[in-house]
Amino acid sequence: MTDAPAPATRTGLADGEWHRLHPASPLLRGGLAFLAVLGIIVANLRERLAEFLLPVFAPDVDDELNGEFGGWRNEWANDPIGAILSHGWLGWALLGLVVGLILVIIGFWLSWRMHSFRITDEAVEVRSGIVFRSHRSARLDRIQGVNVSRPLFARLFGTAKLELSVAGQSGDVQLSYLGSALADGLRADILRLSSGVRAARVAAAGRAGATVAPVATDAPGVTDAPIATDAPIATDASGAPLPGAAGEAAGVRARTADLVNRRVDEFLAPELDPDLAPPESVVHLPIGRVIGSTLLGGWTLWLVAMGVFIAVGILNGWFWIWFSVVPGVIGLVSFAWSQVTRSLRYSIAGTPDGVRIGHGLLSTANRTIPPGRVHAIEATQWVLWRPFGWWSVRVNLAGQAISANAESQTRTIVLPVGTVDDVRRVLGLLLPDERPDLEEAILPGLRGRGADGGFRGAPRRAAWLHPFQWRRIGWTERDGVALVRHGVLLRRLAFVPLARLQSVAVQTGPLRRMLRLATVRLHTVVGPITVTVPVVDRDEASTAFEHIAAEAVSRAAADTSHHWGVARAEAGDA
Numbered sequence: 001m002t003d004a005p006a007p008a009t010r011t012g013l014a015d016g017e018w019h020r021l022h023p024a025s026p027l028l029r030g031g032l033a034f035l036a037v038l039g040i041i042v043a044n045l046r047e048r049l050a051e052f053l054l055p056v057f058a059p060d061v062d063d064e065l066n067g068e069f070g071g072w073r074n075e076w077a078n079d080p081i082g083a084i085l086s087h088g089w090l091g092w093a094l095l096g097l098v099v100g101l102i103l104v105i106i107g108f109w110l111s112w113r114m115h116s117f118r119i120t121d122e123a124v125e126v127r128s129g130i131v132f133r134s135h136r137s138a139r140l141d142r143i144q145g146v147n148v149s150r151p152l153f154a155r156l157f158g159t160a161k162l163e164l165s166v167a168g169q170s171g172d173v174q175l176s177y178l179g180s181a182l183a184d185g186l187r188a189d190i191l192r193l194s195s196g197v198r199a200a201r202v203a204a205a206g207r208a209g210a211t212v213a214p215v216a217t218d219a220p221g222v223t224d225a226p227i228a229t230d231a232p233i234a235t236d237a238s239g240a241p242l243p244g245a246a247g248e249a250a251g252v253r254a255r256t257a258d259l260v261n262r263r264v265d266e267f268l269a270p271e272l273d274p275d276l277a278p279p280e281s282v283v284h285l286p287i288g289r290v291i292g293s294t295l296l297g298g299w300t301l302w303l304v305a306m307g308v309f310i311a312v313g314i315l316n317g318w319f320w321i322w323f324s325v326v327p328g329v330i331g332l333v334s335f336a337w338s339q340v341t342r343s344l345r346y347s348i349a350g351t352p353d354g355v356r357i358g359h360g361l362l363s364t365a366n367r368t369i370p371p372g373r374v375h376a377i378e379a380t381q382w383v384l385w386r387p388f389g390w391w392s393v394r395v396n397l398a399g400q401a402i403s404a405n406a407e408s409q410t411r412t413i414v415l416p417v418g419t420v421d422d423v424r425r426v427l428g429l430l431l432p433d434e435r436p437d438l439e440e441a442i443l444p445g446l447r448g449r450g451a452d453g454g455f456r457g458a459p460r461r462a463a464w465l466h467p468f469q470w471r472r473i474g475w476t477e478r479d480g481v482a483l484v485r486h487g488v489l490l491r492r493l494a495f496v497p498l499a500r501l502q503s504v505a506v507q508t509g510p511l512r513r514m515l516r517l518a519t520v521r522l523h524t525v526v527g528p529i530t531v532t533v534p535v536v537d538r539d540e541a542s543t544a545f546e547h548i549a550a551e552a553v554s555r556a557a558a559d560t561s562h563h564w565g566v567a568r569a570e571a572g573d574a
């Protein structure tokens with residue numbers, strides 16, 4: 001019986017052994033707060049530091065007795081620094097400061113030393129904590145997405161944060177921080193393992209009577225994650241290495257220049273590698289569209305109303321508006337600015353391991369949504385966007401709660417603003433299988449009314465319950481995807497892959513029973529999208545219930561998109 005080689009990894013870290021994070025991780029996670037506090041202390045003690053470093057400018061006793069600096073002595077006596085100086089405790093204070101810094105450094109080192117991770121064929125595990133230890137594990141077959149974010153300060157160190165979105169509330173696992181290139185490579189390894197390709201090759205090797213050889217490791221225990229150390233060697237004009245101190249100094253300069261060049265290249269490089277997909281599959285957002293869509297958002301109406309209210313308050317002397325309304329205006333402006341910066345350098349493309357989305361200017365982020373993880377898609381159009389034909393697209397993913405924080409909510413947006421053609425491209429990435437009937441229903445779903453495009457609309461008597469949008473309400477099923485449209489001021493078109501559907505329900509109340517109407521709800525995982533046909537004929541609701549329920553069962557039984565790597569591996573072996 002022979003051993004079959006294991007599939008190679010990009011980083012060598014998916015070997016089942018424990019590894020440590022980047023050495024700067026403690027500083028990037030908690031050290032910034034420490035530096036901020038230290039900066040505040042230094043800023044508040046600048047006069048003390050000036051007096052200590054430049055004693056010639058310190059006031060003397062005679063000046064104080066003459067009253068020129070009469071208040072200084074009392075001020076010094078009323079604060080700790082004054083007490084230290086007046087009692088001659090400066091040496092002990094400096095010693096305590098040095099000891100505190102040493103303890104902080106030791107704490108950072110222990111935090112890095114005790115924080116480790118490992119990647120096996122089944123899960124990603126993270127151990128952390130000094131006094132109180134924690135051990136978290138994320139199953140590979142439950143991973144809903146892999147996010148790589150690079151905050152501005154982390155980019156200066158050439159690091160990135162890798163976060164695994166797992167099905168279940170508060171189940172995400174973070175690796176903060178790794179080398180930037182290492183984070184990208186490790187994401188590819190994790191996606192390869194979660195795709196099922198490893199399991200497929202193990203099964204194939206078992207059928208062939210072989211075993212899969214494990215990846216060799218140099219030594220047991222915990223190892224450090226590799227850090228790029230490639231640097232040029234200083235040479236003279238002939239190409240020979242420079243000797244002695246001259247060569248050492250030139251080598252330092254060369255390494256520094258190489259480091260600066262790498263950081264500049266990382267800042268200027270696109271967040272999404274253009275080689276991952278053909279150019280026609282990538283959607284780019286013009287800066288004018290981003291700014292225009294933000295200014296025409298619903299928050300603008302609130303901003304105008306608050307501005308009028310502030311103007312009236314100033315004229316009438318209402319000083320309380322500065323504490324109640326003005327903070328709201330500041331919050332709205334901050335929200336608008338974050339929307340603009342988050343949409344800059346936006347890109348989306350299909351890769352062999354899912355849909356890759358990148359965005360951000362100074363602090364960047366990109367995430368990968370593996371195939372089979374999207375439970376619902378919704379295209380929305382605000383009324384002020386309608387003259388320009390702009391739409392936004394978001395998704396429901398397992399583990400993404402509707403009550404999550406703002407940062408997590410932005411991860412559900414896959415297209416901040418785009419045209420109808422952009423929506424088609426994004427849907428083609430999120431629903432990659434050939435679906436000609438679905439393609440024909442997209443435009444009637446976005447703009448149509450009534451029975452346009454084969455949609456089943458609401459009867460005229462539905463106007464008693466929805467007088468403005470009853471003509472817009474409709475639903476249909478195409479190629480295993482349920483489409484639901486409704487909304488007037490905010491147009492909505494939802495797509496639900498029936499293979500991911502959780503359940504379907506028909507609800508009717510006294511008024512709807514009297515009008516022979518009903519409401520149909522399609523239940524997916526909890527998220528920002530709620531798929532509901534607000535009103536439909538009662539008989540039509542029963543037909544929809546039976547059709548969608550039966551189709552969901554058959555589609556789920558035949559679905560293998562969550563093991564997207566198996567088919568690719570089998571095709572490669574063939």
